[in-house]
Amino acid sequence: EIVLTQSPGTLSLSPGERATLSCRASQSVSSSHLAWYQQEPGQAPRLLIYGASNRATGIPDRFSGSGSGTDFTLTISRLEPEDFAVYYCQQYGGSPPAWTFGQGTKVEIK
């Protein structure tokens, strides 16, 4: 199983600041199967980025994804109040193939 490790566990930032979230895979991941989700308390996850770098429909351009192989990054260029939430990366692969999630990064207001 491919393990995704997200860092940091918690990111304390102020509105307007830049957030950089990391997702590292235990083995190489196909970029087409790497996605990022945002989850607010009491809500279902919301798709942000798929294919490592493609913004989902309706996602503001302050969100961007990058990376390949084993290292992927989600960047929020300028944090808005509604961006304080938990973020998960997700991948499909391994042997046997399976979908896995990272443990999440919480972005909190400093």
Added chain:
Amino acid sequence: QVQLVQSGAEVKKPGASVKVSCKASGYTFTDYFMHWVRQAPGQGLEWMGWISPNSGGTHYAQKFQGRVTVTRDTSISTTYMELSGLRSDDTALYYCTRESHNSGGYYWGDWGQGTLVTVSS
């Protein structure tokens, strides 16, 4: 628009089984895989398995092999997830989510509202 509407909360005793439904609307049900994901209180997301509504074919996470069964009824555009041998650590919010893909990659853009399953004696 795409909607995934799940069945209501369940309370079960240890050792029992639970069956959660997910009714789809707004698209051709048989064209898209459906996944089941769960989230224990205060914890992260955990993939359980998928079903091809077209063929009925399934694939489960190793952790749940032998305990989970995902089925579908195409006549009512509904997917079901049944989990047996319930334990207290199966207490979680269970989500269905639709898989889509395009040239850019694969993604789960549509989610049910979640069904809380509580396992308690």
